[in-house]
Amino acid sequence: MKALDIFSYSISSIKLRKLRAGLTTLGVVIGIAAIVALLSLSQGFQGSIAAQVQKGFATNTVIVSTIDLGSNQGGSPQATGSDLKLFVNDTQTIDQIGNVTMSVAVIQKSVYLKVGNKTLAVSIVGVDFDKYAEIYSSTFVAESGSIPSSPQNETVVIGKRVNDPWENGTLFSNVNDQAEIIWSTRSGFALKNESYTGVVAAVLKEVGGFSFGGTADSTVYVPLLQAQSFFGSDECNAIIVQLESDSEATIESFTEAIKEAFGDQVSVISSTAVLDTVSSLFSTIEIFLTGIAGISLLVAGIGIMNIMIVSLMERTREIGILKALGMKGRTVLLIFLGEAMIIGLMGAAIGIASGWGLANVFSMVGFSGMGLNLRGTGLTITPSLTPTVFFGAFAFGLLVSVVFALYPAWRASKLKPVEALRYE
């Protein structure tokens, strides 16, 4: 029998039981749609995080700190448990390491910022403006005003979210405003508020997203020397280091040199390591999500098998007739597999389309509905349907349908013509 004739026979059998075939297909659609929606959302999410990491963290810069990101274990950030502190003048040590073009100490604290009678919780970062602007030349850029050359007294530079925290044009502070920075120190049991007043010299343009050491929107920048003097400490949180290249070998040899100088007490975080951590985290999540979605496809497969067995019972006599007319067992097998394949193909096609649609709907409305507010982080998720997901889902849907139809199809092909014809 010709392939096209086998195919059209399969179609005629499916047409005979439209509702039943439709419901069976729906099972496949749900499974495939779940897989496609979850994977394209998760890949889109991963993609936007990767883009943000690269934006806020040039690939040839690394961060030296006492915080261990656990980049190799894929764990969460945690302190190394050491008492070692980094100091501002450690940059001199670091600058002597080969391949280093520049290093910047960063002092960071959580403070309140008071402008007029309004107060905002912000992060304050003390850095050398010139060097910082050189490293983050694309993000540490003024939108209005101008970033002063350091050291200049009592000037601050504010991020876009300090300028316009509610994103509605109601400004919190602007260029030339007097900004009072308030923080607490502890002497004995009493908390004492300290404050420092500066003039806003510049508002940075919007960066968006997360920041790993780079320019951030909700931050107030002050010159390093002033931060040192008003916090009364030379201790710094991290040292940002710009290397000559972003090659793995450069980063590795730098890491080695740091370990030699500071022992195992500090860690070196590179954007590649952060990206690795993020992507390994996401692949774990993806495996988990695919597994869950895969279960629904498995259920769909069992549904196909169930329907095929019922169909086999109903059509035993028909199979007997076909065999009496000279149809080979192999052809009967192909007719049954053909039916499953058509169901699988339709299910996969509709499933991919609706999964893609679902992912887009979710990315637009879903996250606020789920209580996950990404506003303000500037992070938008654009679902991404990679060819791997597309063809993978197609193949998976088809494979499940055909595999579960194998047994009923095999039984149909093995029916004895006399017995099948006698079947009522």
Place this chain on the structure above:
Amino acid sequence: MISVTAPVVETINLRKIYMLGKVPVEALRGVNLKVEKGDFLAILGPSGSGKSTLLNMIGALDKPTDGKMFIEGVDIFTLNDNQLANLRRRIGFVFQFFNLISRFTARENVELSMSIAGMSKVERRKRTEDLLETVGLKDRMRHKPTELSGGEQQRVAIARALANNPSFLLMDEPTGNIDSKTAAEIFGLIKRLNEEKGVTIIMVTHDQRLVSETKRTVHMLDGLFVEENVN
């Protein structure tokens, strides 16, 4: 009719034993039959005499337990499942209960056996129309079996049986489920096929009235041929 080629069907001491639960039943106990090309044979006998079992053997739907059987000179014991399927394409079956596929129209039912044999669409379209004309159903070919009378359904079945130019037609009580007036018409058609087109026919029947119309009659009882008449 004298033929120099091998008989269409030849059985030598054919035996069939099948299990009814745990009891072995000897349905055929040594049947010797020879059917030449152009023959018109009627097999008569009461229920349980082994007629249908013999028909299933000749139709290659079931394998004999013992003895020899040749179809067009080929020993069927040497054939595997695929070869048996190919052999069945050379045999035209007509069943008592028509056995048409209900979701297909008359035309599609006839075409089906040709498509199983791998004939091209254009070719089988044309042949289907010719065949349905032969059985007098050309104007009803777009109807499904449920829209056809018993007699019409059996005509479709006969057209289907003739589709692949079979070496012989095998009929299992072809008029057993049709009223007597229509049965006479169907029988007339069968007879015409034999006389005018030289189609070899082996027919199992209960109907004593048909016996004198065939060329040859055998009577079966308890798995054996007990009497043979040549008209």
